[in-house]
Amino acid sequence: MLTVWAGLSVGAIYALVAIVFNIIFVASGTFNFAQPQFLMVGTFVAYTVVVTWSLPIVFAVLLGLLVGAAAGALEELLAVRPLPRNGAHGELVTTVGWAVIMQGIALLIWGSDPHRVRGFGSEHVVDVLGGRLTVDDIAIVVSVVVLALCIRWWFGHSRAGIACLATSEDRQAATLRGINVRLLSLGSFAAAGALLCGMGAVVVPKTFAVYSLGSVLVLKAFVSLAVGGFGSFIGALIGGLFVGLAEALSIKYWGTQYAEVTIFALLVAVLILRPQGLFGPRPVRVI
Amino acid sequence: MFHMSGQSKASRASLAAAAVAALLGMSACSSSNKVDASGSGGHPYRVLAVMPLSGANQAIGQATKNALEVAADGINKSGGINGRRVALSYADDQADPTKAVSLLQAAISAQKPDAVVAGSSSNETLAMLPALSRAKIMNIGTTSSIKIDDPNQYPYTFRPNDRPTVLAKADAEQFAHLGYKKVALLAPDSAIGISNSGVNSDALNAVGLSSVTIKFDPAGLDMSAPVAQLKGSGAQAALVISAGPAAAGGLILDARAKVGLSSMPFYFDAGLTADITKLVPAAELANAFICTYAVSVNQQGAGATPSMKDFVAALKAKGPIVSTMLASTAASDALTILQVGADAARSTDPDKMKAALENLEGTSSGTWKTFNQIKWSSSSHFNTASQTSDYVIVPVGPLVDGQIVPSQS
Numbered sequence: 001m002l003t004v005w006a007g008l009s010v011g012a013i014y015a016l017v018a019i020v021f022n023i024i025f026v027a028s029g030t031f032n033f034a035q036p037q038f039l040m041v042g043t044f045v046a047y048t049v050v051v052t053w054s055l056p057i058v059f060a061v062l063l064g065l066l067v068g069a070a071a072g073a074l075e076e077l078l079a080v081r082p083l084p085r086n087g088a089h090g091e092l093v094t095t096v097g098w099a100v101i102m103q104g105i106a107l108l109i110w111g112s113d114p115h116r117v118r119g120f121g122s123e124h125v126v127d128v129l130g131g132r133l134t135v136d137d138i139a140i141v142v143s144v145v146v147l148a149l150c151i152r153w154w155f156g157h158s159r160a161g162i163a164c165l166a167t168s169e170d171r172q173a174a175t176l177r178g179i180n181v182r183l184l185s186l187g188s189f190a191a192a193g194a195l196l197c198g199m200g201a202v203v204v205p206k207t208f209a210v211y212s213l214g215s216v217l218v219l220k221a222f223v224s225l226a227v228g229g230f231g232s233f234i235g236a237l238i239g240g241l242f243v244g245l246a247e248a249l250s251i252k253y254w255g256t257q258y259a260e261v262t263i264f265a266l267l268v269a270v271l272i273l274r275p276q277g278l279f280g281p282r283p284v285r286v287i
Numbered sequence: 288m289f290h291m292s293g294q295s296k297a298s299r300a301s302l303a304a305a306a307v308a309a310l311l312g313m314s315a316c317s318s319s320n321k322v323d324a325s326g327s328g329g330h331p332y333r334v335l336a337v338m339p340l341s342g343a344n345q346a347i348g349q350a351t352k353n354a355l356e357v358a359a360d361g362i363n364k365s366g367g368i369n370g371r372r373v374a375l376s377y378a379d380d381q382a383d384p385t386k387a388v389s390l391l392q393a394a395i396s397a398q399k400p401d402a403v404v405a406g407s408s409s410n411e412t413l414a415m416l417p418a419l420s421r422a423k424i425m426n427i428g429t430t431s432s433i434k435i436d437d438p439n440q441y442p443y444t445f446r447p448n449d450r451p452t453v454l455a456k457a458d459a460e461q462f463a464h465l466g467y468k469k470v471a472l473l474a475p476d477s478a479i480g481i482s483n484s485g486v487n488s489d490a491l492n493a494v495g496l497s498s499v500t501i502k503f504d505p506a507g508l509d510m511s512a513p514v515a516q517l518k519g520s521g522a523q524a525a526l527v528i529s530a531g532p533a534a535a536g537g538l539i540l541d542a543r544a545k546v547g548l549s550s551m552p553f554y555f556d557a558g559l560t561a562d563i564t565k566l567v568p569a570a571e572l573a574n575a576f577i578c579t580y581a582v583s584v585n586q587q588g589a590g591a592t593p594s595m596k597d598f599v600a601a602l603k604a605k606g607p608i609v610s611t612m613l614a615s616t617a618a619s620d621a622l623t624i625l626q627v628g629a630d631a632a633r634s635t636d637p638d639k640m641k642a643a644l645e646n647l648e649g650t651s652s653g654t655w656k657t658f659n660q661i662k663w664s665s666s667s668h669f670n671t672a673s674q675t676s677d678y679v680i681v682p683v684g685p686l687v688d689g690q691i692v693p694s695q696s
Contacts, residue, residue, distance in 0.1 A: 002546060006511035013508065112343050113609070114534035116566045123568050125545050132545045207508055208534045208566060212343070216506045251512035256476045256502040 001131030003252045004245065009137035011244020012144040013039075013203055017221035018228065018236035019148050020192045026155065026231055027164040027188030028181075029171065030080055030091045034099035036221060037106075037214035038068050038193045042200015044106055047115045047209040050201075057120055057201050064197040071102070072193020076186050085171075099214060106211045119205030136205040143202050147195070148237040155233065164188065168231065220247075223263055227270050229280025238278060242266075331374035332367065332635060334359075334622065335394050336404035337415065342381035346532070347407045347560075350610040350689075351429065352377065354618035355404065357601040361619075362626050369629035373622070376400070382407065384414035391415050395422050401635060402625055404428045404618070409435060409479070416441045423637045427624050429617040433482070436669045438645075443637050445628070445644055447620035447661055449673040451483055454557060455490035457678040458578045462524065462554075463494040470498050471522035473513065473539065475505035475529055483528045483558070498522075505535050510542035517548060525551060526578070529558030532610075537566025544571050554578050554680065560611050562686040564694075575683040577691060582657050583613045584681055585690045594653055599688060608689035615689060616656035623654060624661075644668075 017036050024032045042064040049060035079094040122135040155161035167174040167181050175181050200209075207213055220243055228239025243263055250262035270278060336355060339348040359373040367373060378394060380387035387406055394400060395418070402425035405415040409432030416435065419426045426444040433450060435441065462470055470491055474484035484500045491498045499520050503513040517525060530536035536559050543549060549571070555563075557579040564572060582595075602608050602615055627650055629635050632643035645665045655661050662672035681693035 002515055003512050006509045006542075006545075010507075010509045107343065107345075111609075112346055112532065113561065114537065114566060116537065125547075132547060134541075134545070208537060210534050212506070212533070216508065248509070248512045251504075252515060256504050256507075256513060259504065 001129055002133075003131075003248045005128065005131040005133040005137065007245035007248030008241055009133060009140055009206065009244070010248065011224075011241040012141045013207065013240075014217065014220045014224045014243050015148065015237045015240020016144045016199060016203070017196070017217050018224040018240050019144070019151060019233055020196050021221060021225050022231060022233055022236050023151065023192045023195070024188045026168045028076075028080070028185035029168060030095070030185070032075070032080075032189070032192070033092065033095040033218060034075060034079075034102060034214075035192060035196060036217040037099045037102040038071065038196035039200055039203065039217065040209075040211065040213040041071065041102060041106060042068060042197035043117070043204040043207060043209035043213060044110045044115075044200070044211075045197060046117050046201040046204045047110070050117050051115065057118070060117075060201040061198045064200050065194040068193035068195070068197025069190040070193075071197070072189040072191070073186055075193070076189035080185070080189070081182070099218075103211055103214060110209070110211065112211060114208040114210040116208055117201075117204045120202065123205065134205075140203055140206060143199070144240075145237065147199075148233050152233040160184070160187075220263070223267050225277075226267055227277055229277025231281055232277065232279040235277055235279025242278075330371055332369075332371035332402070332625070332629075333374050333376065333398070333400045334402045334404065334625070335376050335378060335391075335400035337378045337380050337387050337390055337394075337411070338404065338407045339382040340377060340379040344382040344407055346609050347614060348379075348382075349606070350608070350614045351404070351407060351618045353602055353605040353608075354615035355622055356605065357598060357615075358619035358622040360601070362622060365626075368626050369633065369635050371635065373625075380406065380411060382411060384410045387411045388414050388418060391418055395424070400424060402427060404621065406430055416444060419443065425625060425628075425637050425640060427621040429614065429621060431669070432479075433486075436667055438665060438668050441668075442641055445621075445624050445641075445663060445668045447617055447624060447655065447657055447670060449658075449670045450667070451486050452490065453673050454578070454580075454678060455483075455487045456493070457675060458487070458526065458554070458556065458680075459490035459494045459496065460675075461578070461680055462491065462526075463496055465524075467496060467523045469520075469522045470496055471517050471520055471525040472498055472500045473517075473525050473527045474500060474502055475531070475535065476502040477505060477529075479529050479558070480505070483556070487526060487528060487556075503535065503539070505531065505533060507535075507538070510535070510538045511545050514539060514542035514546050514548070517551065518546065523551070525553050527553060527555045527559070530555055530561070530563075531558060532560045534561070534566060536561055536563040540567045540571045540575060550574060552576060555683070557583070557611075557613065560614070563683060564685045572683050572694060576680050577683055578678070578680045579611070579691065580613050580657060581677055581679045582616050583611045583689075583691055584679055585687070585692050595656065598656060599690075603688060610689060611686065611691070612689040613657065620655050620657050620661070627654065 021035055024030055045064045045067055046060040049055050050057050075098050079098045080091050083090040119136045120139055125132050125134055163179045167184055224239035224243045225236050228235030246262055246266055247259045250259045339345055359375050362373050378390040380390055405426050405428050406412045409430045412430040412435055420441050431448050472484045472487055474480035488498045501513050501516045503510055552574045554576045628640035628644045632639035644663050658673050658677050660672040661670045684691050684693040
């Protein structure tokens with residue numbers, strides 16, 4: 001059970017990034033490779049607020065939200081908006097560039113050493129269903145599940161959320177119906193950046209504040225999304241937990257060297273059996 | 288009246304240039320035999336350091352740079368390298384082996400250096416070694432892959448450090464002395480991890496201990512799964528290999544607490560360069576130890592030598608010391624190799640320096656900072672004279688000015 005809990009707590013972090021990948025994907029049709037870097041910056045914001053400034057961690061969340069929103073909006077304005085919408089998907093390159101810039105800036109400001117930050121919960125180990133994990137681990141899993149459900153609800157029930165879904169269906173038609181798709185795109189980048197940067201304070205007790213965190217997460221979060229299904233928030237949550245669990249169990253039973261092989265074998269299996277992912281929308285054949 | 292043809296004009300010009308070059312060469316030779324005690328002027332002995340001064344590994348690059356500068360100041364004050372002032376220059380390879388080779392070749396084409404500090408990682412060094420050997424350039428540094436120690440292929444490469452087998456042997460003997468029968472080797476799933484786990488496994492077997500190797504992902508976010516494999520393995524202790532500057536060391540101690548193995552002693556080898564006391568709660572540091580070089584442990588107490596105190600003070604004057612002291616002392620010793628070799632050979636010719644270093648009987652006390660004595664042979668250009676007293680096992684403690692201050696656990 002220890003391995004199951006370890007897999008779920010790491011999987012929740014993959015799921016978090018995958019869910020936020022989806023926010024931008026649904027609202028603007030862009031896959032933002034820089035997204036995990038916002039979580040990395042959030043961990044350093046938490047370090048600065050809690051360790052350097054000795055302020056309560058709630059201020060780290062608030063500052064993370066502000067920094068993430070500003071950086072996200074800036075990315076949309078500088079790295080995505082100027083690109084022509086001709087189907088060339090230039091944003092796949094520019095968002096990678098933005099990720100490199102963010103990582104470089106973090107390295108310059110905070111250096112390459114990892115830093116520990118106390119979280120909302122506790123570092124004490126507790127027994128749950130025969131497995132051992134920290135209160136911080138539980139906080140990560142619970143908060144990511146709640147976040148996924150809230151975002152799912154918001155997209156299905158709020159006016160702006162439904163506008164995002166309409167835009168993802170047909171950008172031109174949405175524009176003709178009076179939806180400001182440029183504002184939605186800007187808003188989705190800002191919201192996604194704010195969410196991840198704010199959540200930095202929640203995950204930092206587990207991951208430490210370290211500049212390489214984004215690079216570690218990007219591939220596994222992408223796989224989580226592909227397994228769960230692009231466009232599905234519940235799929236991203238299940239996909240992330242599934243990938244984390246598969247990784248931990250393969251390490252335990254087969255060894256570390258087989259972890260990535262296992263994850264990619266599962267991805268290939270899912271894509272063959274269900275190309276749209278476990279929870280992705282079924283492709284509609286237009287006649 | 289005769290007019291010189293263009294060709295004869297060119298010949299005369301060539302002759303004149305050759306004469307000037309010969310005169311310059313003679314003056315250079317004569318100055319190289321004269322000790323320039325002031326450490327200034329003359330024909331400098333040019334040392335190029337190709338290493339990461341920006342990017343992810345800049346901390347180790349900066350530590351090496353500071354140590355080289357402190358060492359160069361000392362060497363220049365004591366007469367230079369065979370009378371020639373040491374002139375350091377740098378090329379920033381960002382720890383990229385491909386970039387390192389390009390920078391090195393550009394430097395050799397522009398003005399061939401006398402010696403090169405080749406990288407801060409073995410990958411960089413191994414990429415540069417063929418070019419250095421072809422160009423007959425002395426190569427010094429602190430990188431320590433066993434592949435570097437190949438005098439037939441890389442005759443001008445010398446290191447102040449010992450082979451990894453020596454430290455592994457010292458650790459294995461200590462484990463046997465402590466009464467362990469089986470030791471688990473927790474190694475990163477990387478080239479250095481695989482290599483060093485093999486070295487440590489052999490060393491443990493040689494003293495009659497058995498071992499089990501468990502690999503971990505050095506970039507992983509949770510080490511519970513690999514650490515959980517220790518349960519039921521029959522190991523009485525674990526040796527964590529090459530934890531490096533990353534968070535892996537802290538995550539491993541976190542996992543030990545989760546798995547419920549807090550009473551099992553965990554030993555980190557000298558590959559741990561992060562200050563893990565900053566990464567885990569104090570309670571998790573119990574039964575955690577570091578197997579390292581004595582020089583990395585607090586040298587500022589009553590037992591510290593004046594030269595070591597001066598060295599640390601000089602380093603601090605250049606900026607905060609963030610890496611373990613071994614990185615700085617080894618870089619300093621690497622530059623000292625050139626002075627010792629040139630003094631013994633009475634020349635800065637690489638072939639003569641190589642022969643002199645291979646046959647060096649010994650050096651005066653205090654020459655080296657990392658070891659009491661350093662020796663090389665024609666079959667090994669790594670230090671073959673290290674002693675048991677050069678290594679220590681101490682409880683994990685904070686890193687202060689690059690030195691581990693052992694905790695009281």
